Amino acid sequence: MKVQQFHLDFERPLVELEERIRELRIKASAGDGHAAREIIELEAKLNAMRSEVYGNLSRWHRVQVARHPKRPYSLDYINKLATDFIELHGDRGFRDDPAVVGGFATFFGHKVMFVGQQKGRNTKENIQRNFGMMHPEGYRKALRLFRLAEKFRLPIVIFIDTPGAFPGIGAEERGQAEAIARNIFEMARISVPIIITIIGEGASGGALGIGVGDTVLMMENAWYSVISPEGCAAILWRDRAEAPKAAEALKLTAPDLLELGMIDRIIPEPVGGAHTDPDKAAELLGIELRRELERFATFDESIIAKRLDKYRNMGVFDSGG
């Protein structure tokens, strides 16, 4: 098996150990009893090492895990968790933005409207999907689907995974700022439940543009911040290479955000990150999603006031003295 593998720096010792185990397996299958015993030993060591490495991830490491090219994306979770998905396209104004996918979906017997940011798995798909960076028409497509959900009384399930809203000439010409502002405003008064999960990257307004809701969940290795670590480093340290420092300062991990009261719960990932076991990752996401859908199985207009109150109280400031 010669598969080109992608590894993060801090995963190297784990990869070396895995490599060694693979070699021993070949020997063991050739009847080497010593090799078989060594495999058992090394596998125990590997598990312990994996727990240790992943138990001590720095914030910057988590950003790298969130960006792992093998990390499951929105449509991977849809494939694993939705029993039905009818994709819908277009903003009815300009074009269909493939950086965001959406449509009617059924999770655990609950009919919902699904909207999620979608990265590409390879270069070709990434060009098509613009690396998950939405244009204004993407935010307007999402808003159209939110309104459909409202009309048919369907809860909205949103997956966030974006390196940011796209900064380009067309995006400015078509009102990127207006599109995001409009979505924040309209999502505040949508009369059906909105359940949000940050599954990978949650960069700034690009994420918030589909990120106002009743419940905000976050996967263990996802990040969510006002700016990417690189963007922050470029401005405050005048050097993108200082991104690890910026990641620390920005306190952008799931545990950070839970402590700040900015998210409701953390969804655990398999040891080693969602990419090491996508099935398990989907299962863990499914448990939380199901819980939320059952909680919102019945709802009324009072959710709007609750949602507004929640955002009303966000922020930390001094009132002097």
Add this chain to the structure above:
Amino acid sequence: MEKNDKKIPWFKRYNKGPVDQPAREIPDGLWIKCESCGEIIYKKELSKNLWVCSICGHHFRIDGKDYIDILIDEGTFQEFDSNITSKDSLNFIDSKRYSERIKETVIKTGLNSAITTGIGTIDSIQVSCGFMEFRFIGGSMGSALGEKFTRAVERAIEMEIPLIVVSASGGARMQESILSLMQMAKTGTALTRLHNLGLPFVSILTHPTTAGVMASYASLGDVIISEPGALLGFAGPRVIQQTIGTELPEGFQSAEFVLEHGFIDKIVPRNRLKATVAGLLRYMYEPAVKTVT
């Protein structure tokens, strides 16, 4: 208005490189060189003309508080929540501690936050109003600003009066990370309650209004007005240039460009701002029914 040391327009500097141009700064002099046409202008004249070049119409950047004099009837402005200030709840450190940065800025500007809010009258119509201060950490939006803006919205709701906000901002304040991102949600969602009551919000944009503020309340006015030549947009010109790798078209992200693309209603010169807002309010608001005095 005696300060003129921070009035070099930003997006010109991007093109020419970030060089200090001390020759242009004559803080105590009688004459000032127009940043746009180069004309030497008598400072008193410039001040009388609301810091607009009488030759080319270039709008010099002025403080947020200066707009109180421009928009609000003399002697009617009453400030609220001036005690609210930023807090370094994340212990954020870049080149200096955020807590230090706040302290220094408060001392330097004499302001507690990047917005001044209160009530006052415009042509005898009572309004809840906010004036952003670019000189306070680039007019960036953190929790203090978000709270003051939200209270201004709530004051408008409580008194059943219009909301008028003059924006000038580089975006969300990075040093408050997720908390400042959530101020976009806090301010944007607060406006739905004002909207539901049929109360008007006039958003006035000045140079520059970008990123997190442009992508939240500044873009949510029932009517959006900009001063001429203001830089308006989501992403900064430098970021866009780096992303796409080509030169940006002439006038890109100027108020005139944004008007042409349909995202603001009007470009109004400074000396017409008050009359324009008053004129708009006559259509959007019935003070005879709603004025509380």
